[in-house]
Amino acid sequence: MTPDPSSNSVDDPLFDSGHHIFANKDLLKIGHVPEADRIVGRDDEISKLAKRLNGAVHGYSPENVMIYGKTGTGKSLVSRHVSQRAQNAADGDVDIGTAYLDCAEDNTETQAISSLAAKLNDESVTGITVPHTGLSTSKYYKLLWETLDAQFDSIIIILDEIDLMNDDSVLMKLSRAEEAGKIDCSVGIIAISNKIQYVDNLNERVKSSFQHKELFFKPYDANQLREIMFNREDAFHDDVLSDDVIPLSAAFAAQEHGDARKAIDILRHAGEVAYEDGADQVTEHHVRQAQQHAEKDRFRELVSGAPTQAKAALLALTELSVNSNDEAFLTSRVYDRYELICEHLDMDVLSVRRFRDILKEQAFLGVVEIEKINKGSAGGIHLQNRLIEDPQVVRETILEDSRLQDWARE
Ligand SMILES: Nc1ncnc2c1ncn2[C@@H]1O[C@H](COP(=O)(O)OP(=O)(O)OP(=O)(O)O)[C@@H](O)[C@H]1O
Ligand SMILES: [Mg+2]
Numbered sequence: 001m002t003p004d005p006s007s008n009s010v011d012d013p014l015f016d017s018g019h020h021i022f023a024n025k026d027l028l029k030i031g032h033v034p035e036a037d038r039i040v041g042r043d044d045e046i047s048k049l050a051k052r053l054n055g056a057v058h059g060y061s062p063e064n065v066m067i068y069g070k071t072g073t074g075k076s077l078v079s080r081h082v083s084q085r086a087q088n089a090a091d092g093d094v095d096i097g098t099a100y101l102d103c104a105e106d107n108t109e110t111q112a113i114s115s116l117a118a119k120l121n122d123e124s125v126t127g128i129t130v131p132h133t134g135l136s137t138s139k140y141y142k143l144l145w146e147t148l149d150a151q152f153d154s155i156i157i158i159l160d161e162i163d164l165m166n167d168d169s170v171l172m173k174l175s176r177a178e179e180a181g182k183i184d185c186s187v188g189i190i191a192i193s194n195k196i197q198y199v200d201n202l203n204e205r206v207k208s209s210f211q212h213k214e215l216f217f218k219p220y221d222a223n224q225l226r227e228i229m230f231n232r233e234d235a236f237h238d239d240v241l242s243d244d245v246i247p248l249s250a251a252f253a254a255q256e257h258g259d260a261r262k263a264i265d266i267l268r269h270a271g272e273v274a275y276e277d278g279a280d281q282v283t284e285h286h287v288r289q290a291q292q293h294a295e296k297d298r299f300r301e302l303v304s305g306a307p308t309q310a311k312a313a314l315l316a317l318t319e320l321s322v323n324s325n326d327e328a329f330l331t332s333r334v335y336d337r338y339e340l341i342c343e344h345l346d347m348d349v350l351s352v353r354r355f356r357d358i359l360k361e362q363a364f365l366g367v368v369e370i371e372k373i374n375k376g377s378a379g380g381i382h383l384q385n386r387l388i389e390d391p392q393v394v395r396e397t398i399l400e401d402s403r404l405q406d407w408a409r410e
Contacts, residue, residue, distance in 0.1 A: 020237065021275045021282065027235035028268040030261060033080050038231040041224040042078050045217060049082045052213055053188055056086050056154040059094040062188025064175060064210060068196050069217025072259030076160055078217070079190045083156040097152040103165040110137045112170045116157065117144040126150040141173065145183045154186035162191045163198050172206040220258030225250035228260050229267055236271060241282050245270060248287045266290045299389050302365055303397045309350060311398045312341050313358045314367065314387075315407065318398065321391035328371060328386040331356060345406055359385055367394075 019025070026032055039046070049065060056062040067075045083098040090096045099119045106115045117140055118130045128150070130143050148155055157174060159165070171191065177183050189210070191198075199207065199214075220228070229246045249270065253263035269290035274282040303314065316337035320329045335355050342349045350358070362368040363385075371384045387394055399408050 019275065020280070021240055021271050022235060023237045024235050025268070025271075027232045028264055028271075030264070033077060033084070034232070036081070036085075038228075039074070039077070039081065040227045040231060041220060042074050042217075045074075045078055045215060046082055048215055049078060049190070050086070052215075053082060053086045053156060053190075056096050056156055056186065056188050057089050057094065058091050059153040059186070061178070061186040062086075062154060062156060064189045064191070064212035065215055066199060066212045067190060067192045067215045067217065068194065068198075070194055070219055070257050070259070072253075072261035072263075073217040073219055074260060075192045075194075075217050076158075079158045079160070079192060083158060083190065086156060094154065095152045097148070097155040098158070099155070100158045100160065102160050103163075104161045107164055107166050109167040109170050110140060112159075112165065112167075113137060113140040113144055117147055120144070120151070120155070121147040122151060141182075145177065148183050148185040148187075152185045154188065156188045156190065159189060159191045161193065163193045163195045168202055168206040171202070172209045175210045218258075220254070220260055222250045222254040222258070225253050225258055225260060225263045229263055232264070232267075235268075236282070240271075240274075240280070242284065244284045245282050245287055248284055249290075252287070252291045262294065266294055269293060296389075296393075299367070300393075300397050302367055303394060304400060306362070306367075308347070308401070308403055310358050310362060311401055311404055312345070312347060313338055313355060314362065314394060315398050315404060316341055317368065317385055317387055318391040318395040321387055322395060328369075328384040331359065331383045331385060334359070334385055341407055345404065356383070359383075 027034070049067075052063040052065045054062070067079065069075050080100060083100075087096045087098050097120050099116055101112060101116060101119075103112065106112045114130065114132070114135070118132065121128055121130050121143070123129060126147055128143060128147055130140075130147070135143070159171070162171070165171075171189070174187060174189060178185065178187055189212075191210075191212070199210075199212075202210070226246055229249060233241065233246070246267070249263050249266040252266055253259050256262070266287060267290075270282050270286040273286045273289050273293075277286070279286070303311070306314070313334070316334050317329065319337055319341075320334060321327060331352075335352055338355060339349050341347075359368055359370065363370045367388060369386045369388055371386070373382045373384055374380075375382055399405055
């Protein structure tokens with residue numbers, strides 16, 4: 001575990017008295033679920049979701065809900081918050097269980113079901129042991145059903161980032177379990193995704209078993225972002241934040257879309273930078289540094305998560321940029337270099353047309369900038385491509401990919 005200087009509690013003069021910037025850094029952790037009065041601008045979504053889950057509170061079937069919205073719009077937070085409140089509000093003789101599953105982590109059917117069974121099982125009540133690994137998928141389902149029946153009248157399951165789950169049958173089997181007579185416990189599912197087409201792409205059988213209502217979360221505006229941060233101001237000691245820190249962090253986070261995660265990240269990071277600088281206060285300067293850092297991280301994530309062909313295309317552009325004084329290159333030149341790279345690495349060479357699409361996509365993501373040049377009536381329109389970040393940084397990130405490393409070993 002990484003030691004957290006803000007959680008110092010022993011008063012020993014040998015050590016400094018704690019963190020002079022953060023009073024309670026946990027408030028700025030992403031998984032942290034703030035109390036109701038710190039949640040901003042989501043009253044409507046909270047009450048709509050509560051309505052859907054209302055059945056669970058009285059021991060009958062909650063409705064399934066699909067939540068959509070861009071990143072950092074509070075989907076995970078609101079789902080956890082409302083299911084927690086449903087659990088607390090349960091009628092006296094109704095037992096509600098709640099489980100949160102991060103499908104990015106547990107992305108296979110077996111992992112998802114074993115993880116749910118393990119989370120929901122209270123061995124002292126059920127007498128059931130759920131081994132971490134080693135059982136077949138169907139055995140894990142069986143354990144899950146037994147666990148549910150032994151403990152709950154109704155259950156709310158949050159399937160977060162469900163588009164990353166590589167098997168739709170989880171959704172189907174969970175939504176059908178009660179109807180199929182597998183269990184005597186009502187199941188409500190909150191599925192979360194930032195891909196709006198997620199349900200459309202499901203196969204018909206899954207779609208028909210996962211009857212659901214949809215809920216959309218809109219991005220926050222700069223005022224809401226500001227309020228979200230002011231509500232967690234006590235993460236810092238009094239007077240540590242200079243006045244412009246929160247407004248500036250909000251402005252940065254509102255620039256792309258209103259992403260609360262980004263706002264909180266920048267704020268936390270600004271505090272860390274100030275601490276490392278030995279400053280007494282967090283200032284605008286620290287926020288700017290934090291923002292730059294966040295941009296770099298985001299960029300690295302974009303590049304390292306790109307498909308191999310896109311990386312080969314970017315590699316071609318970085319090779320040209322690193323070895324020349326020019327910054328922008330005609331698509332045909334980048335394509336020639338791309339062909340060389342593919343041949344060298346034994347990769348398929350895409351058509352020029354597909355190649356252009358890849359560059360366009362990278363431009364859309366903000367990795368590449370494409371400029372149109374008009375070469376007059378005879379020459380027509382040409383496209384020039386330029387890397388937005390430092391080509392060396394892009395190159396290093398691409399070459400972290402083992403499939404492309406051979407290129408560097410010439
Ligand atoms: N309305 C809000 N009030 C207070 N804090 C919020 C609010 N919305 C989001 N946050 C905070 O912002 C961060 C991101 O929120 P959350 O994780 O819920 O976003 P998300 O929509 O699930 O994003 P993603 O799609 O990337 O998973 C969390 O730290 C959360 O506590
Ligand atoms: Mg989330």
